[in-house]
Amino acid sequence: MNVMTNLVAFDVTRIRDDFPILKQTIRGKPLVFLDSAASAQKPRVVIDAMVQAMETQYANVHRGLYWMSERTTEAYEAARDATAALMNANNRSEIVFTGNSTGAINLLAHSYGRGVLRPGQAVVISGMEHHSNIVPWQMLRDAHGIELRVAPVTDAGELDMDAFAALLEDGKVGLVAITHMSNVLGTITPAERIVKIAHAHGAKVMFDGSQAIVHRKIDVQALDCDFYVWTGHKLYGPTGIGVMWGRKELLERMPPFMGGGDMISSVSYEKSTWAAVPHKFEAGTPAILEGIGLKAAIDYVQTIGYGAMAAHEASLTEHALARLAGVDGVRVLGQAQDRGGVISFTLDKAHSHDVATLLDRQGIAVRAGHHCAEPLMRRFDLDSTARASFGVYTTHAEIDALVDGLVRVREFFQ
Amino acid sequence: MTDPFVQPEEPTAAAAIAAISEDLSLFDDWMERYEFIIGMGRKLPPFPDEWSNDAHRVPGCQSRVWMEAILRDGKLYFAGQSDAAIVSGLVALLMRVYSGRPPAEILATDPVFLKDLGLLEALSTNRGNGIAAMARKVREVAMLQAG
Numbered sequence: 001m002n003v004m005t006n007l008v009a010f011d012v013t014r015i016r017d018d019f020p021i022l023k024q025t026i027r028g029k030p031l032v033f034l035d036s037a038a039s040a041q042k043p044r045v046v047i048d049a050m051v052q053a054m055e056t057q058y059a060n061v062h063r064g065l066y067w068m069s070e071r072t073t074e075a076y077e078a079a080r081d082a083t084a085a086l087m088n089a090n091n092r093s094e095i096v097f098t099g100n101s102t103g104a105i106n107l108l109a110h111s112y113g114r115g116v117l118r119p120g121q122a123v124v125i126s127g128m129e130h131h132s133n134i135v136p137w138q139m140l141r142d143a144h145g146i147e148l149r150v151a152p153v154t155d156a157g158e159l160d161m162d163a164f165a166a167l168l169e170d171g172k173v174g175l176v177a178i179t180h181m182s183n184v185l186g187t188i189t190p191a192e193r194i195v196k197i198a199h200a201h202g203a204k205v206m207f208d209g210s211q212a213i214v215h216r217k218i219d220v221q222a223l224d225c226d227f228y229v230w231t232g233h234k235l236y237g238p239t240g241i242g243v244m245w246g247r248k249e250l251l252e253r254m255p256p257f258m259g260g261g262d263m264i265s266s267v268s269y270e271k272s273t274w275a276a277v278p279h280k281f282e283a284g285t286p287a288i289l290e291g292i293g294l295k296a297a298i299d300y301v302q303t304i305g306y307g308a309m310a311a312h313e314a315s316l317t318e319h320a321l322a323r324l325a326g327v328d329g330v331r332v333l334g335q336a337q338d339r340g341g342v343i344s345f346t347l348d349k350a351h352s353h354d355v356a357t358l359l360d361r362q363g364i365a366v367r368a369g370h371h372c373a374e375p376l377m378r379r380f381d382l383d384s385t386a387r388a389s390f391g392v393y394t395t396h397a398e399i400d401a402l403v404d405g406l407v408r409v410r411e412f413f414q
Numbered sequence: 415m416t417d418p419f420v421q422p423e424e425p426t427a428a429a430a431i432a433a434i435s436e437d438l439s440l441f442d443d444w445m446e447r448y449e450f451i452i453g454m455g456r457k458l459p460p461f462p463d464e465w466s467n468d469a470h471r472v473p474g475c476q477s478r479v480w481m482e483a484i485l486r487d488g489k490l491y492f493a494g495q496s497d498a499a500i501v502s503g504l505v506a507l508l509m510r511v512y513s514g515r516p517p518a519e520i521l522a523t524d525p526v527f528l529k530d531l532g533l534l535e536a537l538s539t540n541r542g543n544g545i546a547a548m549a550r551k552v553r554e555v556a557m558l559q560a561g
Contacts, residue, residue, distance in 0.1 A: 351498035353477035358500075361444045383478065383497065412445060413499070 010308040016393045018043040018300075029363030032398045037183055037211060037342045037389030038367055040236045042297075049296035050238065050289045061288055062262055062279075076288050079241075079295035080278075086298050087228060088219040089245055096244040096251070096278040097286055101210040102132040104229035104244035105177070107257045107281060108206060109136035112175065112227075115255040119145030121174035124167050124203070126189070127153035127379055128182040131372040133208045137177060147172070153379055157185040157334020161193065168201040176205045180212035180228075184371045184387065185334035186317070186342035188212065195224045204250070210234055214391070215313055215340040217306035220245055232290065236392070237297030241290035244281075251277040258283040301392070309392050313341040316390045316399060323403045329410055333385055341390035344371070347406065349413035352386040358409045359386075364402055418459050419484055419491035420506075422514035427523040430511040435531055448500060451533075455502030458509070461495035472548045477501045479544035483555045489514050490556060496544060504533060504545040512552050520556035525549035 016022050019041045024031045033041060059069040061076045084092040098104040113136075117123070123137050127150055141148045151164040159178070167173065176198040181188050191207060198205045206227035209218055213230040220228050227250070231242040246254075256263055256274055260283035265273040274280040301309065320343055324330050329348035347355050356368035367387045370377045377383060388402055424430040441447045461480060470480040477498035484491050492513040494505040511527070512520050525546075528534040534546060 351477060351501075353496075353498035354500045358448065361448070408445075412448070 010304070010312050012312065012393065012395050015304070016395075018045070019393050020044055020047070022393060026363040026365075027361065032362075032364040032401050034388040034390065034394065034398065034402060035365050035367050036214070036391035036394070037234070037387065039233045039239070040214065040391050041393065042238070042293075043236055043300050045300050046237060046293045046296045050293040053289055053292045058288075060285055072288060075295070076286065076291040079291040079298075082295045082298040083243055083245075086218070086302065087213075087243075087245055088221050090221060091248055093277050094245055094248050094251065096246065096281045097291060098229075098242040098244055098281075099240055099287070100233070100242035101208060101229050101231040102136075102242075104231075104242050105133055105206075105208065106136045107244055108177075108227055108229070108246075109140045111254040111257045111281070112204075112250070113137075113140040113146065114144050116250075116253055117144070117146055117174040120147075120172065122147035122149050122167075122172045124149045124151055124164070124173050124176045124178070124198075126151045126159055126164070126178045128157070128159070128185060128187065128376045129177075129179055129373065130183050130208065130210070131374070133177055133179060134375065146174075149173070150375075151178070153185075153376065156336060157182070157187050158336045159187075159189050159194075161190065161197075164194070165197050168197060168203060171201055173198070173201060173203040176203050178205070178207060180207040180209045180218075181215065181340050181342070182334075182373075182376075183211050183342060184344050184373045184376055184385070185336060186339040186344075186389075187334055187336035188216070188338040188340055190338070191223050191225065199224070211340065211342060215310060217310075226250055232294040232297060235294075235297055236300060238287075238290040238293035241287045241294050248277065251281070254281075256280045256283070260284045262286070304392060312392065313390050313394075316394055316396065317341045317343070319396050320388065320390075320399045320402070323399060324406075327403060327406050327410070330406065333380055333382075341394070342387065343389070344385040344387045346382065346385050347410060347413075350409060352384045354413070355386045355406070355409055358412060359402070359405045362401075362405045362408070364398075364405050366402070416459055418462055418465075418482070418493040420459060420493065420509035420513035421491075423510060427511050427515050427519055431523075431527045431531075434507055434510065434527075438531060448503075451503030451507065452499045453503070454506035454510075455496075455499055455504075458495060458502065458506045459493065461493055465493070466495070472544055472551050477544050479505065479548050481505075481548060481551060483552075485559055489516055490520060490559060492552065492555075494548065501544055504528070505548060507533065508545065508548060508552065512556075517556040517560040521553060521560060525553070 021041050057071040059072045061073040080092050080095045083095045140146050149167045152160045154160050195205050204226040209228050209230040214234050228245045233239040263280050263283040265275050331346050333344040352368040369384045424433050472479040477496050479496045481494040492509050496502040
């Protein structure tokens with residue numbers, strides 16, 4: 001099986017040259033970074049874009065009438081255009097910038113949850129959500145009388161679609177908020193089917209695309225969903241900037257979440273009026289440099305192309321699953337039909353913390369723990385797993401290094 | 415029941431740190447170092463099952479660590495355990511330094527030795543590592559006793 005020969009246009013060696021950090025050695029060994037699902041490394045173009053902005057054209061945005069501020073505003077707002085194009089949003093004003101996915105989901109839970117949903121209605125999440133797509137809805141439940149329903153996950157690590165549909169039967173569900181790709185199992189959820197079922201029962205749909213957008217081309221119009229959130233730092237961009245896309249008519253119905261500068265139309269002590277969307281959701285000085293960095297990251301992935309990235313990652317995932325299957329005592333969590341480059345596993349003789357520590361000694365960075373998904377861990381009767389996740393710069397040789405490392409760890413605990 | 419609290423091997427915390435440093439210096443291979451650390455964990459007095467609960471849990475992210483403390487004749491004794499082997503070993507090293515010492519001596523002994531000995535990358539920042547949290551907890555308990 002030599003999948004790489006099919007990927008003529010995709011040269012991972014050249015890609016790796018774009019990421020300065022990957023040239024580092026850790027404890028004298030080349031860095032094998034397999035924790036991109038937590039946060040991805042940054043290409044030179046992102047670093048340069050942010051540094052250049054600070055060195056040549058930095059001022060606050062949306063305010064100054066002078067040349068420098070206008071230039072900065074233009075560069076920052078270009079990120080909104082790039083984001084709209086990336087997701088195939090209908091309109092640039094449907095792109096709301098937040099701090100991260102967590103910020104986006106909290107915005108939605110506050111604004112849509114308290115402003116549009118009515119007490120007695122329900123929100124459906126799934127059994128494979130990140131804490132950031134659980135806790136804001138719990139807070140909404142407790143503060144606003146919203147029922148929280150959880151669609152179960154099958155043993156294979158897929159969404160139980162029959163059970164999901166059953167949760168919507170009574171017509172009480174106002175919003176479905178579900179991951180588009182599990183950060184633990186790598187499972188890609190059947191977004192189109194979820195939307196069809198939800199819409200048929202009068203519910204809106206939000207996808208947490210924090211992982212999915214790294215691995216798949218996201219077209220919000222084709223998905224026909226209502227909200228889609230993700231974060232810049234997993235897509236090779238900077239930390240501190242996230243995205244909430246929402247249908248314009250829904251965003252317009254939603255009250256602001258945070259008050260302050262930049263989100264108003266006019267302010268008096270008696271009454272303030274709000275700016276138009278998306279600005280009414282963007283109080284305060286935004287993450288200007290991060291927006292500029294995000295634009296560079298989006299341009300970067302668009303240049304490589306989702307087709308090439310997805311093919312590379314599919315090949316890596318297939319290789320990793322095949323090789324891990326050959327290591328005694330390794331159990332991979334979930335066998336979803338449709339999955340991306342995130343693999344959680346356990347080793348029979350060692351705690352995942354020990355696995356991660358001993359792999360680290362070999363220069364291999366994996367995540368160990370509950371991955372901010374404690375309910376999902378409990379679903380599989382586990383406290384923690386080790387997780388390897390892949391990015392555009394991951395190589396087949398790095399996966400081989402992981403497997404060799406695991407064999408050493410297992411020998412260690414014999 | 416065997417005493418679950420760790421008895422000190424060395425007369426002072428400083429002597430314990432020196433002894434650990436000497437032990438570790440015998441190994442130039444990190445695998446051997448970890449084998450030694452894991453061995454230390456296995457030699458910890460058995461931690462009572464009834465203490466392996468949330469009330470005894472040291473908040474940490476990646477592995478579970480439990481501990482208990484008792485004051486005997488003006489000295490604090492600690493018991494502890496983790497479900498991860500390496501962390502259990504680090505718990506044992508921590509106890510070897512801090513268990514059976516007067517609160518003042520505990521407070522005077524900076525847990526930075528864990529970092530100095532290459533056992534931890536960072537003490538204060540890594541919420542994922544239960545051992546850093548345990549080192550903090552040990553100090554908290556000592557501070558409470560020291561009044």
